[in-house]
Amino acid sequence: MILGLPKRWSVSAFTLAGLLFTPFIALVIQALMPDQAVFGHLMETVLPTYIQNSLLLILLVSIGALLLATPAAWLVARCDFPGRSVFQWALLLPLAMPAYIVAYVYTDMLDYAGPVQKALRELFGWQSPADYWFPEVRSLGGAAVMLALVLFPYIYLLARTAFMEQSASLIHAARVMGCSPWRSFWRLNLPMARPALAVGVALVAMETAADFATVSYFAVPTLTTAVYDTWLGHGSLSAAAKLSVIILLVVFALIGMERFSRRKQQLYQKNSFHSGLERYALAGVKSLAASGYCALLLLLAFLLPFGILLDYALDYFEYSWTPEFFEYSANSLLLSALVSVLCMAIALILLFIQRISPDDRDALPARLASFGYALPGTVLAIGVLAPLTLADFGVNDLYALFDQRGPGLIFTGTLFALVFAFCIRFSAIAIGSLESSYKRISPSMDMAAVTMGEKPLGLLSRVHLPLLKKGLFAGMLLVFIEAMKELPAALLLRPVGYENLATYVFQYVSDEQLEYGALAAIVIVLVGLVPLIYLNRSLEQEN
């Protein structure tokens, strides 16, 4: 699109993106500082185990989520069986569950003192742990299962769309040539869906790399918990920054994989024509198995933990229905709303400039701003605090220069740090979501508007905005739900005395008394459900 664009537009886009990129620079600078041999000590003792745990966890969760999601996605996209229309959207519900809450509920149920092992002991007359073997929930394997249970919908969502959009003519041809459904799945559907699966796996892996709460609750030491311990336990910011850089390397490898897969994906999805394709009607045992599988998945990943959460909340209602509960709910809602509006504004500005600028370099800010999503909350906190502290002192020194009393910690001591960090982390979601809507607006629309004398701002507000309304809303919802759930950054960056639902719930989880915070946990889940249901509906309308 060629449009005379004032220079200051592109300058402001670069400034904005640069701001969102500062934590990376701050991290590298911190990592280069001396650290009194803390890092060396870690490397000699526990670091190898931490790295091994992190990588193993990412691998296990990826495989687990893939195995859970792919059959479900294929069944829902390609087969007809009782309950299909419900499972289609219901299998997204686990996304609204923070993993550490699921982890807590399952630990309560499955550990030595829980009802399951108790029942087994009574049934078989076992007396002590030495009498039998039972998998330990609080372990690396346990954490992998919990994370796979709540993260598999990422893969499910992408795979379902991929299976649905696969070219009907190809599959018809296979059927005509006598290919059984089973064989066509292995030889056609699955290979064609591979890029989508890879993108889903990359997302799951990134979420796993960022997880702090689950592994911390399970006492499985990984790189994210090591960052936290090193920073706040050993008191070495620099060693923590070095660890953070290791995490970033892992995450960038994952992003590279995702980008690579996406590029391939575009080759495969050329104008797929999918309306005429019929689903396999399953009957008898097969339909029972299909329904059973989806039902079991839904039960384990959502209904059961949510039911137990409800049960806690009812039992401890009088402890949880407090003024604090309302205060923290309001805090969470306001923060998430503010962050989602800001992120969408950032995305809109950057993408608009990228679209109408004749200069290819103006596509860079949007890419740069998307990097923040790679920063796990603990790492992000370190990257945000250092520059903001500098800014705080700068402002106060400026006041002092004029013999004025400074305003104090206006950046790190207020919600600013939290809002800033959340914008860094979640702008990528906003950009991704808005970008796909933008692509649907034909460039000829812009040309027409410009021919009719629209200035850039008019083009944005009178042509693009009305057409982007849906995409903006969807992106806002996605950011909102993520901001509601985000824990480690909130934990580390909140101003004094500030508490929201996530930090409040986690406090009870780490004190082993989630019962008292169950009501707050339910609010997080319910608020997360709304956008999921909305998004799914708009996806279905498109199909």
Place this chain on the structure above:
Amino acid sequence: MKLVKQMTRAGVVCLAGVISWSAVAADKLTVYSYRQPFLIEPILKDFTKQTGTEVELVFAKDGLAERIAREGRLSPADIVLTSDFSRLQELVDKGLVAPVDSEVLEQNIPAQFRSPEDDWYALTMRVRNVYSSKERLGKLDLDYEDLGKPEFKGKICTRSGKHPYNIALVASMIAHHGEAETKKWLEGVKDNLARRPQGNDRAQVKAVKEGLCDIAIGNSYYLGKMVNDPKQIAWAEAVEINFPNQDNRGSHINVSGMALTKHAPNKADAVKLMEFLSSDKAQAAYAEVNYEYPVKAGVPLSGLVASWGKFKADKLAIQALADNHKAAVRLLDEVQFDL
């Protein structure tokens, strides 16, 4: 066009609101606390009632020293409350505290419980006890050293070795036995664990009740808390509380304490609050509400704590815990205690 302007305006208003969110009033005190709010808040309310000074309490489990260091001269913190000694020492080491010269504090707090330089003051003592299963072991007369002996194989439960309470215990072992012997002891204890270290002190007693292990390491006041919880009293009733090393040096004690920050915006009121925390009234509240041992002489114990009987405390200078803190952390990593 209009919409964009409105959005910008809304954004600016929001940010301004956010920034002014925590304007600091001049006559207010800010307390950074490693101790749980439910315990401290009632005492602070009393203080406000008495003096009219509002107190804002900021609770965090970790990282307050780091935070004060970063905030530097702009920090709003006046006082830091800690739940163990290593965290007091960390504040001192990082140069974040200011000495307090107060006759009231000197009178209320015995010399062994305050720094010779007046830069920290202890408020309560806490004992690191060994709980044993009533049913399977009964009351024990044992030393910490015994926890590393093979007779307890697969019987011990504890929280993370890296928790400050356990680090302090290991530090005291180093002070008494040296590093080499302590490392051997730690390896023994690790071999005796019934499960990987996890949960808090309470969860260990619960595990004893459920039969997962026979011995739990935990601070004394947790027993008091469990006795007064309708659900947890059953756990408490399943264990005996033992005070280790009664035939020799005495049980390991740690202290909770307080310090004035170097850049405290409101020093005068802060010292008043510190004096208040060492007074009979506040000390009795610590004893009653949280079942701790007050440092001020003559303040009565809670009935429950008194019923556990008198015990001999390790006379090791508290400073020794701090001196051996780093070595303790290193040993815990070397034996991979938590892994």
